[in-house]
Amino acid sequence: MSKTTEQVRKSLKARYSSEKRFRAFGITAVAFGLLAVVVLFTDIISKGTSAFVETYIQLEIHWDPEELGIDDPTDPDQINVADYDALIKAALRERFPEVEGRLDRRALYQLVSSGAGFKLRDQLAANLDLLGTTQTQWLLADDDVDIFIKADVEDRQSKRLPEVARPWVEALERDGQTDIQWNASFFSHGDSREPEQAGVWAAVTGSFFTMLVTLALAFPIGVAAAVYLEEFAPKNRFTDFIEVNINNLAAVPSIIFGLLGLAIFINLFGLPRSVPLVGGLVLTLMTLPTIIISARASIKSVPPSIREAALGMGASRMQMVMHHVLPLAMPGMLTGAIIGMAQALGETAPLLMIGMVAFIVDIPGGPLDASTVLPVQIYLWADSPEASFVALTSAAIMVLLAFLITMNTLAVLLRKRLERRW
Amino acid sequence: METAQKLNDTAQTNPAARMAQEPETMNQRIPYPERTIGKPLCDDPKMSMRNVDVFYGDSQAIYGVDLDIGKNEVIALIGPSGCGKSTFLRCLNRMNDTIDICKVKGSFMLEQDNIYDPKLDVVELRARVGMVFQKPNPFPKSIYENVAYGPRLHGLANKKFELDEIVESSLRKAGLWDEVKDRLDQPGTGLSGGQQQRLCIARSIAVSPEVVLMDEPCSALDPIATAKIEELIDELSGQYTIAIVTHSMQQAARVSQRTAYFHLGRLIEVNDTNTVFTAPEHALTEAYITGRFG
Ligand SMILES: Nc1ncnc2c1ncn2[C@@H]1O[C@H](COP(=O)(O)OP(=O)(O)O)[C@@H](O)[C@H]1O
Ligand SMILES: [Mg+2]
Numbered sequence: 001m002s003k004t005t006e007q008v009r010k011s012l013k014a015r016y017s018s019e020k021r022f023r024a025f026g027i028t029a030v031a032f033g034l035l036a037v038v039v040l041f042t043d044i045i046s047k048g049t050s051a052f053v054e055t056y057i058q059l060e061i062h063w064d065p066e067e068l069g070i071d072d073p074t075d076p077d078q079i080n081v082a083d084y085d086a087l088i089k090a091a092l093r094e095r096f097p098e099v100e101g102r103l104d105r106r107a108l109y110q111l112v113s114s115g116a117g118f119k120l121r122d123q124l125a126a127n128l129d130l131l132g133t134t135q136t137q138w139l140l141a142d143d144d145v146d147i148f149i150k151a152d153v154e155d156r157q158s159k160r161l162p163e164v165a166r167p168w169v170e171a172l173e174r175d176g177q178t179d180i181q182w183n184a185s186f187f188s189h190g191d192s193r194e195p196e197q198a199g200v201w202a203a204v205t206g207s208f209f210t211m212l213v214t215l216a217l218a219f220p221i222g223v224a225a226a227v228y229l230e231e232f233a234p235k236n237r238f239t240d241f242i243e244v245n246i247n248n249l250a251a252v253p254s255i256i257f258g259l260l261g262l263a264i265f266i267n268l269f270g271l272p273r274s275v276p277l278v279g280g281l282v283l284t285l286m287t288l289p290t291i292i293i294s295a296r297a298s299i300k301s302v303p304p305s306i307r308e309a310a311l312g313m314g315a316s317r318m319q320m321v322m323h324h325v326l327p328l329a330m331p332g333m334l335t336g337a338i339i340g341m342a343q344a345l346g347e348t349a350p351l352l353m354i355g356m357v358a359f360i361v362d363i364p365g366g367p368l369d370a371s372t373v374l375p376v377q378i379y380l381w382a383d384s385p386e387a388s389f390v391a392l393t394s395a396a397i398m399v400l401l402a403f404l405i406t407m408n409t410l411a412v413l414l415r416k417r418l419e420r421r422w
Numbered sequence: 423m424e425t426a427q428k429l430n431d432t433a434q435t436n437p438a439a440r441m442a443q444e445p446e447t448m449n450q451r452i453p454y455p456e457r458t459i460g461k462p463l464c465d466d467p468k469m470s471m472r473n474v475d476v477f478y479g480d481s482q483a484i485y486g487v488d489l490d491i492g493k494n495e496v497i498a499l500i501g502p503s504g505c506g507k508s509t510f511l512r513c514l515n516r517m518n519d520t521i522d523i524c525k526v527k528g529s530f531m532l533e534q535d536n537i538y539d540p541k542l543d544v545v546e547l548r549a550r551v552g553m554v555f556q557k558p559n560p561f562p563k564s565i566y567e568n569v570a571y572g573p574r575l576h577g578l579a580n581k582k583f584e585l586d587e588i589v590e591s592s593l594r595k596a597g598l599w600d601e602v603k604d605r606l607d608q609p610g611t612g613l614s615g616g617q618q619q620r621l622c623i624a625r626s627i628a629v630s631p632e633v634v635l636m637d638e639p640c641s642a643l644d645p646i647a648t649a650k651i652e653e654l655i656d657e658l659s660g661q662y663t664i665a666i667v668t669h670s671m672q673q674a675a676r677v678s679q680r681t682a683y684f685h686l687g688r689l690i691e692v693n694d695t696n697t698v699f700t701a702p703e704h705a706l707t708e709a710y711i712t713g714r715f716g
Contacts, residue, residue, distance in 0.1 A: 235522065305559035311520060312555070313572045313625065314548035323571075324561060 044401075048394025051186065054196055055146040056138040057112060058177040059091040061120065063130045073128050082124075084117035085109075088139065095177075096168055107165050111172075113140040115197040138179060143195040143388040145169055149178055160387060186395065190361040191377065195388030198381070200396050202360045206276055206371030207345065207403065213280020213367055214287060214344050219337050221284070222291030223326075226333075229292075230299040231321055250289035257286045258353025266354060273355035276367040282350045287340035294336025298329040331419045338411040342404055348375040374400040452705045454685070457488075459703045460693035462682070464492040467531075468633060468663040469514060474528035476509050476518070476687075483509045487528075487689040489682060491633070496655060496664045498674035498695065501684035502710065507667040508556075510684070511635050514665065515551035516544050532633070549576050552626030556638040558618035560610035560625070565602050568610040568621055569593060572629040588628055596624035597654050616647020620654065627662070634658070636666040640673065652677050671711065675699050683707045 065071070067090060068082040092108050093099070099108050116139040124130055141149070148161040148169055161169065172178050189199025233239045261282035265271045271278050302325050310320040351357070356372050357380065364371035372380070374396060381393040463470070467490035476484035483506045491497050499507045509518070516537060518524040530537035537547060549572070560568050569589045572578075579585040589606070593599040598620045602613070610621050619639055626634055636655070640648040655664060655677045668674050674681050674695060681698040683691045683706070691698065691707045702708040 303559075305555065305557055306561065308517070308520075308555060309559040309561060309622070309625075312515070312517060312548060312553040313575060314545045314629070315575055316545060319575065328562065 044394045044397050047391055048396075048398050050150050051388075051391035051395035052183050053150075053180045054183045054185075055141040055149045056179045056181055057141045057145070057172055058136055058138055058179070059088065059095060059112075060134060061087050061091050061137045062134045063087070063124065063132060064090070065131050068131075070131070073131055076125075079121070079125050079128075082121070084120040084124075085114075087120060088112050088116055091137075096171075099168075104164055107162050108168065110142055111145055111165060111168065113142050113196045114194055115192070116140050138181070140196055141178070143386060146196055147387055149173065149180065186392075190363055191359055191372070191380070192361065195384075195386050195392060198389075198392055200374070200377060200392075200399050202363050203372050203374045203377035203396070204399065204403065205364050206279075206356070206360070207373040207400075209276035209364060209367040209371065210279040210283065210351075210373055211341060211345060211407070213277055214283040215337070215341060217280065217284040218287045218291055218340060218344075219333075222288050222337075222340075223295050223333055225288075226292050226295035226299055227321055227326070230296050231317060231325065246289050246292055250293060253349075254286050254347055255349040255353060257282050258350030260285065261350060262353050272368065272370070274358045274360075274370040274372070276356075276364065276369075276371055276373075278354050279351050279356050279373065280367065282354060283344040283347060286347065286350060287344050290340040290343065291333075291336050294339065295329070295333045298332025298336070299325060301332065302328045327418070331415045334411055334415045334418070338408055341407060341411075345404055345407065346375050346400070348373075348379055351376055352379075374403065452709065454688050454706075455690060455704055458689045459691040459707075460697070461680075462489050462689065462692040464490045464495075466493050467491060468493045468495075468533065469537075470531045471514075472529045474510070474513065474526070474530070476506070476513060476527070477525040478521070479523040483687050484513075485687045489689060489692065491663055491665055492680070494660060494663055495680060496659045496666060496678045498678035498681045499665065499667045499684060500669075500671065500674050500681060500710070502686075503669070504686075505684040506687045507684050508637050511637055511665060511667055512553075514633070514635055515548050515553055517553065519544065545576075549629050550631055551633045551635060552629065552631035554619070554622050554626055554634065554636040554639050557642050558615055558622055560613070560618050560621050562609065562611050564607045565593075565610045565613070565621060566606040569624050569628050572625060576629055578629060592624040592628040593621075595627055595658065596620045597650065597657075598624055614647070616643050616650055619643060619647070619651060623651070623654065623658075627658070631662065633663045633665065636664065638667050638669055641669055648673070671699065683710060685710070 064087065065073070067086045068084065069086075070078045070082050072078060089109050092111065093105075096108055099105060119139065120137070144159070144161045145165075148156055148159045148166070151159055156166075169178070185197060186199045186201075188201050189197060190202030192198040229239065229242070261278060265278045265281050266273055271281075306324050306328065307320055310324050311317075315323065351373055357376050358370060358372060359380075360370060360372045362369070378393055378396045378400065381389045381396060469491040471487065471489050474484055474487040474489075475482060487510065499511065501507055509524075512518045513526050513530065514537070518526055526538065532547070532550065535542060552572075561571065563571075566589055569592050570579075570585050573585060573588050579588055590599060590603075593602065598617060601617060602608075602621075610618065613621060619642075623634075623636075623639070640651050643651065652673060655666065658664065659677070659679075666674075666677065678695045680692060681695045682689060683698065683702075683704075685706050691702065691704045693703070698707065699711060702711050
């Protein structure tokens with residue numbers, strides 16, 4: 001064996017062991033990351049799934065015009081303001097005749113959600129023939145009842161339902177007069193003080209409009225800026241300065257953008273508060289640097305030989321960019337846009353600054369309606385005292401993640417379509 | 423042995439010493455001629471260049487070159503690497519405009535038109551003076567789209583069948599038609615290196631240029647592909663004026679009628695290809711031809 005081979009063998013050993021060490025580090029890091037994700041998801045899913053269903057209570061409703069206070073059923077105003085809660089109270093009294101006393105009665109009335117009356121109103125408005133009849137109805141239960149019913153029997157002691165009400169609920173449960181149903185209102189309602197009526201849809205539409213504004217502004221502006229900086233701008237001190245600033249801007253804490261938006265869009269330009277348009281503008285400012293930086297990188301990665309070929313054929317610079325550089329850079333630009341949009345979708349702090357933290361019950365109809373967004377909704381619910389909001393928070397997080405995954409999937413599909421396979 | 427080692431060391435560590443060493447071995451021993459030797463000018467030029475100086479920033483890449491390119495001739499530009507062949511060639515269709523630090527001086531005429539006239543549009547110029555690059559650079563589009571790009575860009579064909587005709591005739595001229603006629607919709611980048619380069623030639627002749635500039639078109643190709651391109655240049659030589667930069671003296675000898683020898687930015691000698699290779703007049707040319715440096 002020659003001296004060189006000996007030396008090589010010696011160094012080989014060190015090389016292999018360092019490679020092994022590196023691999024072990026890598027695997028540990030990946031495993032740790034995966035573990036964190038699994039823990040996070042199990043936690044969210046285990047807490048959140050119960051919010052997708054809610055408890056209903058079966059009651060005999062007498063559509064008594066007198067109790068309702070309706071003497072002329074053709075008058076829509078009377079139908080609107082009629083006292084439907086009285087019907088529910090009467091039904092509860094009938095079901096539990098043994099309950100006496102003001103305090104106990106009040107506890108009894110609270111078994112049913114305060115929003116249940118609206119359901120009766122809608123039914124009567126749709127069908128006036130109901131007046132005078134008797135009907136079994138499934139009515140939404142109060143959130144305390146909901147939690148009590150959903151809990152395991154051993155756990156029920158710790159729940160918030162008042163002591164007096166427990167036997168009533170257990171009686172209802174025994175008689176098959178409680179039911180757990182799909183929580184449709186979670187996906188169709190806005191926020192509410194009552195957890196059982198609170199929904200995520202206002203926040204979802206708010207997020208949607210905000211993202212729409214952000215995408216519509218940030219992507220074209222970012223791409224245009226990147227194209228200009230890469231293909232047209234002279235390379236001098238000034239453009240260096242701009243480049244440095246764009247990179248710095250990407251590192252600015254997002255709440256600063258919120259303050260900027262408050263000062264400029266709301267105070268200076270007089271745009272309304274709490275609207276997706278302003279939220280979108282703020283998030284545009286925030287995502288622009290990300291989009292510009294990634295767009296520039298993907299423009300840079302287009303081989304110069306393609307540019308030369310286009311110019312050599314007599315294409316102008318603009319034609320070269322439009323015909324060749326942009327189509328080739330588009331997949332990379334989209335990746336950047338996805339990252340930017342995902343960031344923007346999860347952003348809370350700057351939106352708090354421009355008032356998107358408001359309590360929004362109505363579903364926004366456009367980017368100029370007051371609204372909130374999913375992460376802010378999550379923040380609001382996480383901050384609410386009622387126990388039911390814990391489940392709602394996790395459920396809203398799941399909706400946010402689903403939103404994110406949908407958005408990313410769309411972008412990935414789009415990118416796949418645009419990507420040239422040659 | 424020891425002194426040689428030492429000399430080498432100083433050459434490597436001390437740039438001044440190295441600079442002093444180089445000219446002694448290559449340049450300074452053989453002086454440049456007062457003016458270009460041979461026949462740099464012709465009677466009936468397609469392009470004529472006078473007093474060409476080119477600078478990259480502060481460093482000069484071309485020094486006072488006068489050269490004519492005759493109608494329908496193939497002229498080969500040869501010389502050691504870094505001597506400015508590409509630079510000179512790229513001046514002829516203003517591809518150097520894209521390099522910010524590049525400054526071009528002198529007069530460039532394409533027949534009656536001044537190439538560097540600010541009123542002359544580079545788009546028009548590049549339609550008249552096409553270029554084929556060292557590395558085959560087809561667009562990442564279909565073969566058809568590659569060839570149709572120029573005619574579309576310059577509005578040479580309004581109807582589909584006219585475009586089809588141009589594409590077919592260009593591919594035929596480039597000797598590629600039979601190989602690709604069944605897969606015109608397939609990516610141009612999927613062809614072999616030699617086919618790609620012929621596709622690039624087809625692409626540039628699709629706009630019927632008057633002059634085709636080729637910058638080492640075969641340097642990335644294998645010998646068989648090279649032979650095909652050379653054949654092609656031979657066939658095209660009747661219809662187009664061609665200026666070809668090449669590293670291979672055999673290639674220059676095979677395809678060109680005249681040969682221009684560049685040395686460190688100076689045009690040393692221009693003559694009939696035969697003369698340059700059999701009886702070079704200047705010592706630098708001779709040194710290059712005989713392979714003393716390259
Ligand atoms: N884009 C450029 N920027 C600065 N200097 C350049 C550039 N292109 C070429 N040069 C310089 O110009 C000289 C001639 O280069 P080039 O024309 O490419 O030589 P050749 O094609 O004969 O090998 C070389 O010294 C080279 O370093
Ligand atoms: Mg070159």
